Amino acid sequence: xxxxxxxxxxxxxxxxxxxxxxxxxxxxxxxxxxxxxxxxxxxxxxxxxxxxxxxxxxxxxxxxxxxxxxxxxxxxxxxxxxxxxxxxxxxxxxxxxxxxxxxxxxxxxxxxxxxxxxxxxxxxxxxxxxxxxxxxxxxxxxx
Numbered sequence: 144x145x146x147x148x149x150x151x152x153x154x155x156x157x158x159x160x161x162x163x164x165x166x167x168x169x170x171x172x173x174x175x176x177x178x179x180x181x182x183x184x185x186x187x188x189x190x191x192x193x194x195x196x197x198x199x200x201x202x203x204x205x206x207x208x209x210x211x212x213x214x215x216x217x218x219x220x221x222x223x224x225x226x227x228x229x230x231x232x233x234x235x236x237x238x239x240x241x242x243x244x245x246x247x248x249x250x251x252x253x254x255x256x257x258x259x260x261x262x263x264x265x266x267x268x269x270x271x272x273x274x275x276x277x278x279x280x281x282x283x284x285x286x
Contacts, residue, residue: 186237217245218242220285225239225256254266
């Protein structure tokens with residue numbers, strides 16, 4: 144299974160639902176979905192692993208509401224990517240940055256990702272149990 148392609152597809156589905164999609168008002172670096180999509184594409188196509196001070200690049204002003212189920216699916220795909228990665232976990236990892244960008248659309252505080260999905264889901268549940276359950280169900284459904 145190519146989790147990069149699966150993640151890209153799920154992020155593209157969210158993009159296509161945005162009222163700004165394909166218009167001059169669509170500015171991917173200023174959008175959490177666009178940021179994540181560009182980061183995943185860079186990691187997959189160019190083999191980039193991390194972005195120095197990448198957390199500073201996550202769009203903080205994106206106030207668009209995204210479908211929670213679609214976000215859960217994308218985060219679950221990203222968690223699968225993370226699980227398959229053989230590098231040491233770090234906060235500037237492109238996969239981690241993509242996940243953080245998506246989380247920021249739904250959760251009020253940054254979530255600690257300790258390197259394993261179960262603990263991560265417990266950390267998400269501290270802020271939003273329903274969202275954590277959705278991510279978990281999507282994650283389990285990915286083969």
